[in-house]
Amino acid sequence: MDFWQGLGFGSNPYVVKPLPSNADGRELLVGRNVELRSLLRRIEEGDTHVVLEGPNGVGKTSLVAVAAWVASDRFRRRETTQLYLSLPEALQIKEDASEFISDCYFAVARAFLDNEEVLKRAGRKVPKTKDIKAWLEAPVLKGRGLTISSPFGGGGLTGSAAANGSAGFSNAGFRATIRTWLRDAFPEGTGGLVGVIDNLELLETSAAARRLLEEIRDPILQLSGMRWVLCGARGIARSVATTPRLNGVLSDPIEITPVADEFIPHLIQTRLRHYSVRADSKAPVSASSFEHVYEVTHKNLRDSLRHAQSFSQVGEAEFFLSKTEREIAEEFTQWLEDEAIKHEASAKMQPRTWTLLEDLASFGGTCSPSDYEQFNFNDRAHMRKNVVELERYGLVNSSRDEDDQRRRSIEITSKGWLVHYARSEGLSSPAIPGT
Ligand SMILES: Nc1ncnc2c1ncn2[C@@H]1O[C@H](COP(=O)(O)OP(=O)(O)O)[C@@H](O)[C@H]1O
Numbered sequence: 001m002d003f004w005q006g007l008g009f010g011s012n013p014y015v016v017k018p019l020p021s022n023a024d025g026r027e028l029l030v031g032r033n034v035e036l037r038s039l040l041r042r043i044e045e046g047d048t049h050v051v052l053e054g055p056n057g058v059g060k061t062s063l064v065a066v067a068a069w070v071a072s073d074r075f076r077r078r079e080t081t082q083l084y085l086s087l088p089e090a091l092q093i094k095e096d097a098s099e100f101i102s103d104c105y106f107a108v109a110r111a112f113l114d115n116e117e118v119l120k121r122a123g124r125k126v127p128k129t130k131d132i133k134a135w136l137e138a139p140v141l142k143g144r145g146l147t148i149s150s151p152f153g154g155g156g157l158t159g160s161a162a163a164n165g166s167a168g169f170s171n172a173g174f175r176a177t178i179r180t181w182l183r184d185a186f187p188e189g190t191g192g193l194v195g196v197i198d199n200l201e202l203l204e205t206s207a208a209a210r211r212l213l214e215e216i217r218d219p220i221l222q223l224s225g226m227r228w229v230l231c232g233a234r235g236i237a238r239s240v241a242t243t244p245r246l247n248g249v250l251s252d253p254i255e256i257t258p259v260a261d262e263f264i265p266h267l268i269q270t271r272l273r274h275y276s277v278r279a280d281s282k283a284p285v286s287a288s289s290f291e292h293v294y295e296v297t298h299k300n301l302r303d304s305l306r307h308a309q310s311f312s313q314v315g316e317a318e319f320f321l322s323k324t325e326r327e328i329a330e331e332f333t334q335w336l337e338d339e340a341i342k343h344e345a346s347a348k349m350q351p352r353t354w355t356l357l358e359d360l361a362s363f364g365g366t367c368s369p370s371d372y373e374q375f376n377f378n379d380r381a382h383m384r385k386n387v388v389e390l391e392r393y394g395l396v397n398s399s400r401d402e403d404d405q406r407r408r409s410i411e412i413t414s415k416g417w418l419v420h421y422a423r424s425e426g427l428s429s430p431a432i433p434g435t
């Protein structure tokens with residue numbers, strides 16, 4: 001039997017993907033009522049795109065996905081006449097602006113297809129299905145010899161697509177068409193498509209992020225009928241939201257902090273309940289164990305779920321079925337300690353570097369290069385050397401951001417928090433001889 005079914009679950013309850021933009025996602029989102037309300041208000045009432053800043057794994061993408069669904073649900077319940085629908089998935093930022101712009105337009109076209117019925121029922125003007133399909137299959141969208149698999153097969157140009165032909169299948173033609181669809185379906189003040197521009201920190205420097213956002217300002221951020229939510233970590237969202245050229249286009253960033261401890265048992269129980277298919281299902285990581293790992297990961301939901309998932313893989317279903325809940329919890333604690341010790345042992349660093357890790361942990365896990373004095377370094381370069389060393393062992397992440405030294409671009413990684421756990425608990429201190 002399948003492992004999860006053996007334990008009484010339909011599938012893995014510790015999946016690390018962002019929550020889906022549907023009723024399931026709404027049910028699974030716990031501890032975010034305040035953020036959800038404020039994001040909804042900004043989507044529905046604001047005239048700037050929303051910016052979210054917060055550490056990786058804190059729940060930004062999930063929050064937006066659920067907010068977009070709640071907005072569309074409000075329309076279904078006739079609580080509002082504004083209709084909001086989400087793009088099929090969050091768009092990952094890319095260095096290449098024109099590729100990223102293509103991704104966006106492609107996603108918008110798919111959203112029109114996915115939501116054709118909803119839009120029609122709402123009395124909105126929708127493009128003809130075959131026109132959308134034609135565009136989705138158009139060679140121009142498939143990029144330089146790259147085939148983007150289209151759910152409709154590679155039929156090529158047919159029907160109206162051919163009619164659309166000569167002038168049609170250029171980037172410019174496609175974009176103009178999309179703009180018309182958006183304007184027709186979502187006249188001013190009647191809602192729009194909600195899209196996520198995710199992981200701005202992948203662009204490394206705030207200068208690169210700013211450049212890219214300026215490049216996409218007109219083709220993407222000024223598209224009428226679109227509500228964008230931009231997400232970033234390590235200070236990048238905060239850094240770009242304040243540039244003059246994007247002023248008036250982007251909102252002040254909303255700071256997303258970790259889900260409060262008090263919600264964690266409920267959060268994980270909701271998940272376990274949602275995924276369980278039998279009353280006697282047995283979870284490898286129960287609520288109290290999850291609270292523990294949430295502490296160890298410094299309140300990182302994604303890392304906590306990832307650890308829960310890895311621990312689930314230590315044995316077959318029978319292994320868990322043969323133990324009491326308490327025994328499983330003890331196994332989990334032991335497993336987590338062993339992982340922490342293993343990682344600590346693999347980091348061969350100078351005492352000064354270890355001290356930096358510890359200081360950084362007590363500082364909250366993130367800092368900017370300009371904080372060097374707080375860590376007792378004489379200059380930036382000296383701190384940098386030690387940061388590079390920590391990075392070499394995967395214990396911190398940092399982006400070199402020459403033009404924003406104040407950006408909190410240095411951050412302890414998931415592995416770094418595990419190693420910190422090993423050290424702060426003295427897990428691997430050598431046995432005292434003679435005891
Ligand atoms: N409020 C929440 N309640 C329950 N699960 C959540 C919540 N927020 C995030 N998650 C889960 O945590 C993980 C990380 O969330 P994600 O949205 O991907 O974070 P981010 O975008 O900030 O990196 C995902 O598995 C997601 O399902």
Ligand SMILES: [Mg+2]
Pocket residue numbers: 018060061062198199231
């Ligand atoms: Mg994300």
